[in-house]
Amino acid sequence: MSKTSESKPPISRRSALKTLGVGAGAAALPMWARYANAQTSEPIRIGFQKHATGIGASYGRWYDRTSQAAVKMINAGGGINGRMVELVTEDDGTDPKRGAEVVEKFATQHKCDVAFGTLFSHVVIGSAPRAGELKLPYFVVSEGHHVASGMLNRYTLQPGITDVKSQVQAMAPFVASNLGKKVTMIFPDFAFGHDHRDYFSAAIEAQGGEVVQMIAIPPAETSFTKYFPKIPRETEVIYHVMVGPAVLTFVKELGEFFGPSRPEIFGFIDSLEAVDLASPGLEYLEGTYFWEGNPRYAQADQSEYDKNFRAAVGVDENGASVNDSKDISTYAHMFGCWETLNIIKAGMESSGYAGPQDRSKLIEAVEAITDIPHSNAHPQGAKLFNGKTHQVFGQQYITKVTNGKLILAHTAGIEDTLYPDEVDYTKQSF
Amino acid sequence: MLLIGPAEMAHAHASEQGFVLLLPTDFYVAGGVAAVVLTILVIVAMPPNSARRIFRPASFGKSSRKNGAVVTSCLAFLIMLALLAIGLLGPHDPTRNALPLGFWTLFWVVFVILQGLLGNLWNWFNPWTGPYTVVRLLRLQPLARLPAGLGYWPALASFLAFSAFLLAHPAPSDPEGLALMTATYWSFHFVGMVVFGPKWLRRAEGLSVLLNNYASIAALGSCAGRFRIGLTGWKTLTRPAPAASLAVFMIATLAIGSFDGLNETFWWFGKIGINPLEFPGRTAVVGENLIGLVLVVPMLVLIYGLAVWLGVRIIGQHRQFQSAFCIFAPAILPIALAYHFAHYLPSFLVEIQFVARMFADTLHLPPIQVTTGFFNTIATVRVIWLSQAAAVVAGHVVAILLSHVLALNLFGSHRKAVVSQIPLTIFMVAYTFFGLWLLASPRGV
Numbered sequence: 001m002s003k004t005s006e007s008k009p010p011i012s013r014r015s016a017l018k019t020l021g022v023g024a025g026a027a028a029l030p031m032w033a034r035y036a037n038a039q040t041s042e043p044i045r046i047g048f049q050k051h052a053t054g055i056g057a058s059y060g061r062w063y064d065r066t067s068q069a070a071v072k073m074i075n076a077g078g079g080i081n082g083r084m085v086e087l088v089t090e091d092d093g094t095d096p097k098r099g100a101e102v103v104e105k106f107a108t109q110h111k112c113d114v115a116f117g118t119l120f121s122h123v124v125i126g127s128a129p130r131a132g133e134l135k136l137p138y139f140v141v142s143e144g145h146h147v148a149s150g151m152l153n154r155y156t157l158q159p160g161i162t163d164v165k166s167q168v169q170a171m172a173p174f175v176a177s178n179l180g181k182k183v184t185m186i187f188p189d190f191a192f193g194h195d196h197r198d199y200f201s202a203a204i205e206a207q208g209g210e211v212v213q214m215i216a217i218p219p220a221e222t223s224f225t226k227y228f229p230k231i232p233r234e235t236e237v238i239y240h241v242m243v244g245p246a247v248l249t250f251v252k253e254l255g256e257f258f259g260p261s262r263p264e265i266f267g268f269i270d271s272l273e274a275v276d277l278a279s280p281g282l283e284y285l286e287g288t289y290f291w292e293g294n295p296r297y298a299q300a301d302q303s304e305y306d307k308n309f310r311a312a313v314g315v316d317e318n319g320a321s322v323n324d325s326k327d328i329s330t331y332a333h334m335f336g337c338w339e340t341l342n343i344i345k346a347g348m349e350s351s352g353y354a355g356p357q358d359r360s361k362l363i364e365a366v367e368a369i370t371d372i373p374h375s376n377a378h379p380q381g382a383k384l385f386n387g388k389t390h391q392v393f394g395q396q397y398i399t400k401v402t403n404g405k406l407i408l409a410h411t412a413g414i415e416d417t418l419y420p421d422e423v424d425y426t427k428q429s430f
Numbered sequence: 431m432l433l434i435g436p437a438e439m440a441h442a443h444a445s446e447q448g449f450v451l452l453l454p455t456d457f458y459v460a461g462g463v464a465a466v467v468l469t470i471l472v473i474v475a476m477p478p479n480s481a482r483r484i485f486r487p488a489s490f491g492k493s494s495r496k497n498g499a500v501v502t503s504c505l506a507f508l509i510m511l512a513l514l515a516i517g518l519l520g521p522h523d524p525t526r527n528a529l530p531l532g533f534w535t536l537f538w539v540v541f542v543i544l545q546g547l548l549g550n551l552w553n554w555f556n557p558w559t560g561p562y563t564v565v566r567l568l569r570l571q572p573l574a575r576l577p578a579g580l581g582y583w584p585a586l587a588s589f590l591a592f593s594a595f596l597l598a599h600p601a602p603s604d605p606e607g608l609a610l611m612t613a614t615y616w617s618f619h620f621v622g623m624v625v626f627g628p629k630w631l632r633r634a635e636g637l638s639v640l641l642n643n644y645a646s647i648a649a650l651g652s653c654a655g656r657f658r659i660g661l662t663g664w665k666t667l668t669r670p671a672p673a674a675s676l677a678v679f680m681i682a683t684l685a686i687g688s689f690d691g692l693n694e695t696f697w698w699f700g701k702i703g704i705n706p707l708e709f710p711g712r713t714a715v716v717g718e719n720l721i722g723l724v725l726v727v728p729m730l731v732l733i734y735g736l737a738v739w740l741g742v743r744i745i746g747q748h749r750q751f752q753s754a755f756c757i758f759a760p761a762i763l764p765i766a767l768a769y770h771f772a773h774y775l776p777s778f779l780v781e782i783q784f785v786a787r788m789f790a791d792t793l794h795l796p797p798i799q800v801t802t803g804f805f806n807t808i809a810t811v812r813v814i815w816l817s818q819a820a821a822v823v824a825g826h827v828v829a830i831l832l833s834h835v836l837a838l839n840l841f842g843s844h845r846k847a848v849v850s851q852i853p854l855t856i857f858m859v860a861y862t863f864f865g866l867w868l869l870a871s872p873r874g875v
Contacts, residue, residue, distance in 0.1 A: 089523040095711025219707045220696040244707045245447030326803030
C-alpha cells in the first residue's frame with residue numbers, strides 16, 4: 001500500500017525530537033528530586049472511561065488492569081512533569097449516552113486533565129462530540145476507523161492502537177501470497193462485519209485476489225451449517241470474523257462441515273479474544289491463521305519490552321492472568337491502554353503541561369509526534385503517529401495455531417497499514 | 431463479553447455463553463422437565479398423609495422471644511448511612527465502590543437468598559424499625575391510619591418502582607445515583623412509617639413485603655415456641671392464606687424475576703429490534719424494559735388465575751376461586767426464589783470477588799486479582815449451568831408438592847386435590863421448560 005499524504009505536520013519532526021529531549025532531561029533529574037516534586041503537587045488526573053458494566057465489561061476489566069499497571073509504572077518513574085498520575089475511573093455502562101455524561105463529569109465535576117480509555121466504537125462516537133464541546137482531550141483505545149475517518153474532532157485522538165481499516169488492509173498481502181487469492185468472507189451482518197467486508201475486499205483486489213463470495217450471517221444466528229454450502233468450491237481461503245456467544249459453535253460446525261479437507265482459514269482474534277484456545281471445538285483451528293494486535297503467546301523472539309509489559313500487568317507467557325491460567329486476557333487490544341497513557345505522558349512532558357489551560361498545547365504536542373520507537377512504553381512495537389488524522393499506525397501480527405498456541409507467522413510492516421489521509425484535524429481550531 | 435446493572439455488573443461473558451451453547455442443554459432441559467413430571471406422578475400415587483408428612487418440620491430446641499432487633503436494625507441503618515457516604519464520596523467505579531457491591535451483591539443477591547433459606551433476618555437487619563423505635567421514644571404517635579382497604583397494593587407499587595430501577599434505569603450500579611435512589615427510597619418509607627405507623631413497612635414497603643414472603647417459605651423458623659427445620663414451604667401450611675393483594679404480589683415477584691432474564695435473551699432483542707452483538711446500552715432500552723415490566727405482571731397473574739379458575743371449575747367448586755387463588759399463591763414463591771438464585775449465580779461469582787478485592791484494598795491486605803477463568807472451561811461452565819438448572823427444577827418440584835398439600839387442605843379429598851391441580855400443574859411444567867430455556871438461551875448483555 002502506498003504511503004499517505006506528504007504534507008508536513010504543524011510541528012516539525014525536529015521540534016518533536018527536541019521535546020523528547022526535554023522529556024529525557026526531566027527523566028535525568030535525581031530520583032529524590034522527582035519524588036519530592038511529585039509529592040507536593042496536585043496529581044495529574046486522567047479520567048478513565050471504563051466499560052465496567054454492559055457488553056464491554058470483560059474488556060473493561062483488562063483495560064482497567066493494564067491502565068492501573070501503566071500508571072503504577074509511570075508514577076514509579078516520577079510521574080508526569082514531576083506530578084503523580086491519578087486515574088479517575090467512571091463506568092460508562094458501554095453505553096454511548098452514558099459515555100457522554102461520563103466525559104462531562106470528567107471535565108466539570110472531577111476536574112480531570114484529560115479523558116482516556118474508551119474501547120467500544122459506539123461509545124466513542126457518542127462521547128467524542130461532548131469532549132470536543134468541553135475542550136477536553138479525549139484519548140480513545142478503540143480500533144475504530146472513526147477517528148481517522150474525520151468523523152470526530154480535534155480533541156479526540158487514537159495514539160495507542162491502530163484502526164481496523166489499517167489492520168484489515170495489512171492482512172491482504174500475506175493472505176494473497178501465502179494462503180490464496182480466491183477468498184470467501186464470512187462475517188456478522190452489522191457494522192463490525194461490514195467494515196471487514198469493505199476494507200478487505202478492496203485490499204485483496206489490490207493484491208490481485210478476489211472475494212468470490214460474501215456470506216453475511218444475521219447477528220442473532222446460533223447455528224451455521226445452513227450457510228456453509230454457500231461457500232464456493234473454488235474458495236482457497238475462508239476469512240471469518242464472527243463474534244458473540246455463538247463463535248465456538250461456528251468453529252465446531254465449520255469443522256464438521258469441512259472435515260480434514262478444508263481450505264486455508266484466516267480470522268481476526270476479536271472472535272476469540274479472552275477465550276481459551278484449548279476450548280472444545282477449537283482444535284479444528286489448528287493450522288489456521290489469525291490477526292493479532294499483539295501476540296497473546298510470548299514468542300520465541302519475545303522482546304524485553306513485552307516481557308516487562310506482561311510482568312507489570314500480571315500476564316503469563318500464554319496470555320493468561322498469572323493468578324489463574326484460565327483467565328485469558330484481552331491481549332490483542334489492552335496494550336493500547338498502556339501505550340496511550342505513555343503518549344499522554346510524552347505529550348504532557350513535551351508541551352510542559354501544567355493544567356487545563358494547556359490542553360490545546362498538549363494536543364499540538366501529541367499531533368507533533370511521528371516516530372514512536374519500540375520500548376517499554378510501547379511494547380507492542382514501533383509506531384508512526386499521523387498528527388493530521390490523530391491515528392497511530394503500527395505493525396500487525398499474523399499468527400498460526402500450532403499445537404494449540406498462536407505462533408508468529410508474519411509481521412506486517414507499518415508501510416502495509418498506511419492509507420491516504422481522510423481528514424486534517426490540525427486545520428480545525430481549538 | 432459481560433454484564434449490566436446488578437446482574438449486568440459482571441454479566442454476559444462471551445465464553446461462558448459460548449460453552450452453554452455447546453452443552454447438550456436440550457437433554458438437560460428434557461431431564462429437568464421430566465423430573466417435574468415425575469413429581470406429579472408420584473403425587474398422584476401418594477396417600478394424602480404422606481404428602482403432608484413431607485412438609486412436617488423437625489424441631490430442635492426452644493425459641494426465645496427475646497428481641498434485640500432494634501439494636502441490630504439501628505446498626506443496619508448506620509451501615510446504610512456509611513454506604514451512602516461511600517457511594518457519594520468514594521470510588522466512581524461500581525466494581526470498587528462499597529455501595530453498589532453492598533446493595534446489589536451482598537443485599538440483593540446474598541441477603542435475599544439467605545432470607546429465603548434461613549428465615550426472617552430482615553426483621554433484625556432492616557434499616558427502618560430501629561430508627562423508627564427511636565423516633566417513637568420522642569412520643570411521636572402515628573398521624574393517620576393506613577386504610578385497610580389498600581391491602582398490599584402500596585407494597586406492590588413500591589416493588590414495581592424498585593423493579594423499574596433494577597431493570598430499566600440506565601445506571602443502577604452507578605454509586606452516586608444509587609446513593610441518591612437509596613436515600614430517597616429509605617426516606618420515603620421512613621416518612622410513611624412515621625405517618626402511618628409500623629404497618630406501613632408490612633404493607634406499603636415493597637422490599638419488606640418481598641422479604642417477609644421469602645421468610646414465610648424458609649426452611650428454618652420457629653413455631654409454637656420451638657425452632658424447626660423442614661422442607662421449604664412448611665411454614666406456609668401453618669399460616670393463614672394471604673390477602674388477594676399479597677397473592678398478586680407473590681405472582682408479580684415471579685413475573686419480574688422471569689422478565690429480568692428474558693430481557694437479556696437474543697429472543698427479546700429480536701422482538702425489540704436490537705442487534706444483541708451491538709447492544710446500544712441500557713439508555714436505549716429504558717422504554718422497552720418498562721413496557722415489558724408493566725406487561726409481564728398482569729400477564730402472569732392472568733395465566734395463573736386462569737389455571738386456578740380452570741382447576742376449581744373442573745371439580746365444580748368455582749365459588750372457591752378467590753380463596754384458591756390466594757391459598758395457592760405462596761406455592762409460587764419457591765420458584766421465584768429459585769429464579770433469583772439461578773439468574774444471579776454467574777454474576778455473583780464475579781462480583782463476590784469485587785467485594786473481596788474491596789475489603790483487601792481497604793484493609794491493605796495483599797491485592798486480589800478478580801478472575802473469570804471459570805467461565806473459560808466447559809467443565810466449570812457445566813457445573814454453573816447445572817447448579818442453576820437444579821435450582822429451577824427444585825423450585826418447581828417444591829412448588830408442585832406445596833400446591834398439592836394446600837389443595838388437599840382446601841378441598842379435603844385426594845381426588846379433588848389432584849384433579850383441581852391439573853391446570854396449575856401444566857402451568858408449572860411449562861414454566862420449568864421456560865426457566866430452563868432461559869438459562870440455555872444465548873444472551874446479549
